[in-house]
Amino acid sequence: MIYLNNEYDATSSEFIPQQSGVYAICTNVNFISNLAAGQQSIITVQIAVNGGTVGEVTDARTTSATQLISVCTIVQLQPGDVVTVLLFLI
Numbered sequence: 156m157i158y159l160n161n162e163y164d165a166t167s168s169e170f171i172p173q174q175s176g177v178y179a180i181c182t183n184v185n186f187i188s189n190l191a192a193g194q195q196s197i198i199t200v201q202i203a204v205n206g207g208t209v210g211e212v213t214d215a216r217t218t219s220a221t222q223l224i225s226v227c228t229i230v231q232l233q234p235g236d237v238v239t240v241l242l243f244l245i
Contacts, residue, residue, distance in 0.1 A: 170238040180210070181227040182240045190219045197245040200226050204238050 163170045172178065180202055188196045195217050202210035210228030232238070 168239060172232045172236060172238075173234055175233045176231075177229060178232050178238075179227065179229050180238060181225065184224045184242055185221070187221050188216055188219055190217065198222065198224055199241075199243040199245075200224050201241040201243070202226055202228050202238065203241060204230060204232065204236055206237075 160173055162172055170180070182200065182202065184198070184200050186198075190196060195215060197213065197215045199211060199213045201208050209230050210226045212224055212226040214222060214224050216222060230238075
């Protein structure tokens, strides 16, 4: 993780840029699913700017396994925009 100009707040998990520009934002989620026979897990990872989704990936599994989910996007940001990464597990 690169912390530029203290723009990332680890407590709130938010990135708030201090200057406008084009930003490449990437995240990885790694976890182990432990599914019983016949179960399915659906994982969605989203990158949001000011509450609106700008990048998303969904992965469905029917077997227990270590899963790595990655999502990247390139966005134009303005000072004060709030970038968050969201994880949904069904």
